[in-house]
Amino acid sequence: MNEQIENNQINSAGHLTIGGCDAVELANEFGTPVLVYDTAAIKTQIRHFQEVFTQNDVDYAVCYASKAFANTAMYQLVNQMDCHIDVVSEGEMKMAMHAGFPASRMTFHGNNKSAEELRLAVTSGIGVIALDNFHEIQLLSQILEETNQQVDVILRITPGISAHTHEYIQTGQVDSKFGFDLESGQAEEALQLVLKEERMNMLGVHAHIGSQIFELAGFEGEGEKLVDLAASWEKKYGYQTKVLNVGGGFGIRYTSDDRPLAPQDFVNTIIKTIKARTSELGIATPAIWIEPGRSIVGPAGYSLYTVGSRKDVPGIRSYLAVDGGMGDNIRPALYDAKYEAVLANNPAAEAVETVHVAGKFCESGDILIQEQALPATKPGDILAVLNTGAYGYSMASNYNLNPKPAIVFAENGKATLVTRRERIEDLEALDFNLDGSSN
Numbered sequence: 001m002n003e004q005i006e007n008n009q010i011n012s013a014g015h016l017t018i019g020g021c022d023a024v025e026l027a028n029e030f031g032t033p034v035l036v037y038d039t040a041a042i043k044t045q046i047r048h049f050q051e052v053f054t055q056n057d058v059d060y061a062v063c064y065a066s067k068a069f070a071n072t073a074m075y076q077l078v079n080q081m082d083c084h085i086d087v088v089s090e091g092e093m094k095m096a097m098h099a100g101f102p103a104s105r106m107t108f109h110g111n112n113k114s115a116e117e118l119r120l121a122v123t124s125g126i127g128v129i130a131l132d133n134f135h136e137i138q139l140l141s142q143i144l145e146e147t148n149q150q151v152d153v154i155l156r157i158t159p160g161i162s163a164h165t166h167e168y169i170q171t172g173q174v175d176s177k178f179g180f181d182l183e184s185g186q187a188e189e190a191l192q193l194v195l196k197e198e199r200m201n202m203l204g205v206h207a208h209i210g211s212q213i214f215e216l217a218g219f220e221g222e223g224e225k226l227v228d229l230a231a232s233w234e235k236k237y238g239y240q241t242k243v244l245n246v247g248g249g250f251g252i253r254y255t256s257d258d259r260p261l262a263p264q265d266f267v268n269t270i271i272k273t274i275k276a277r278t279s280e281l282g283i284a285t286p287a288i289w290i291e292p293g294r295s296i297v298g299p300a301g302y303s304l305y306t307v308g309s310r311k312d313v314p315g316i317r318s319y320l321a322v323d324g325g326m327g328d329n330i331r332p333a334l335y336d337a338k339y340e341a342v343l344a345n346n347p348a349a350e351a352v353e354t355v356h357v358a359g360k361f362c363e364s365g366d367i368l369i370q371e372q373a374l375p376a377t378k379p380g381d382i383l384a385v386l387n388t389g390a391y392g393y394s395m396a397s398n399y400n401l402n403p404k405p406a407i408v409f410a411e412n413g414k415a416t417l418v419t420r421r422e423r424i425e426d427l428e429a430l431d432f433n434l435d436g437s438s439n
């Protein structure tokens with residue numbers, strides 16, 4: 001049996017359970033593809049992050065990076081857990097506020113925030129704006145003047161650290177579209193500008209070195225660089241950094257071969273690194289903020305699909321097709337990301353063959369899993385792809401006009417539909433006829 005499944009995740013019917021709910025019954029009730037979250041797992045991970053800060057006795061904020069997965073219920077859940085959130089668009093900001101999430105606990109990120117987005121942020125009382133570039137400092141300055149507002153800001157810097165992860169998801173290295181470069185003095189120039197802005201309250205510094213990182217070294221280097229920067233700014237400008245936001249990026253287990261540290265262990269090391277360096281340099285330890293996305297929602301998510309057709313290419317391989325694919329999970333096609341699946345209607349059955357799990361999209365690259373050992377399957381079986389909670393739904397598309405899946409939250413044997421399946425009518429509603437009339 002797949003070692004990522006717990007023994008207590010198989011019920012008396014021999015089916016996989018998620019949050020105490022029978023996965024086959026969930027598939028029957030809500031249809032497939034459906035994305036199911038074990039919400040207890042989300043809460044437990046958030047608590048682990050919170051505990052590691054309290055154990056180390058530092059001021060902190062756990063800012064859930066909502067780009068990893070956002071819907072109304074998720075914003076409400078993280079609000080209940082006293083998290084902050086990171087938002088990167090008008091859409092994320094508006095949905096979070098609509099869900100009742102207070103703007104004061106939001107950090108607004110992005111490398112090309114529009115004037116409208118910045119205006120919405122400041123007039124809604126956004127907690128923090130993460131300044132990313134010189135154009136934005138100027139734009140925000142005008143908007144604050146025009147709206148007669150004040151705002152807390154942090155400077156996003158690129159610390160020049162290349163974390164060992166897929167090139168597309170590295171963001172902290174020097175050659176990055178995000179943030180102010182440290183080495184060339186851009187970050188310091190940005191500080192000088194912000195300190196002159198009476199309507200901007202300089203809260204601190206932010207860095208994010210990449211995503212799905214397994215090694216500690218990058219985070220240690222990041223922590224040290226941020227403290228060194230804070231110390232040098234204090235010495236030179238008398239400016240005391242109140243917040244060091246170290247971003248997210250804590251790697252998770254996708255396949256049985258992955259052996260990451262527990263996410264909170266990365267954070268423990270970051271906290272210890274920062275405390276040691278601040279004490280060495282004789283400055284106060286600022287509050288430490290983290291922005292985990294993947295580690296909060298990734299392992300909690302399961303994508304349920306129905307098995308359909310099959311193609312056996314003699315002597316080469318077999319393709320087992322499911323009713324979703326790159327439209328609901330682009331990661332294998334985009335990053336060559338690896339996943340594992342289990343047969344939800346019999347997860348304990350012995351594997352008898354290795355197949356390619358193919359999606360239904362018109363693209364040869366629409367292969368969800370390259371090599372998956374599985375028991376014998378037949379059309380109608382339910383396949384559960386594991387650890388699909390992060391950057392699946394949030395990067396979903398309507399390629400081939402396939403509607404996006406439904407989302408269900410499961411906990412203590414109770415399943416709640418939190419996002420209904422998209423209907424083709426939802427997409428048609430955006431369109432007009434050829435002559436421009438309503439259709």
Ligand SMILES: Cc1ncc(COP(=O)(O)O)c(C=O)c1O
Pocket residue numbers: 065068086109171208210211212247248249250291292293294295390
């Ligand atoms: C600024 C920022 N913070 C946080 C995250 C979340 O990263 P992860 O989901 O890897 O924890 C990202 C995405 O990589 C990001 O760009």
Ligand SMILES: N[C@@H](CCCC[NH3+])C(=O)O
Pocket residue numbers: 067169171211212331390391
């Ligand atoms: N979307 C990426 C991570 C990038 C995060 C954005 N900074 C993934 O699926 O792994």
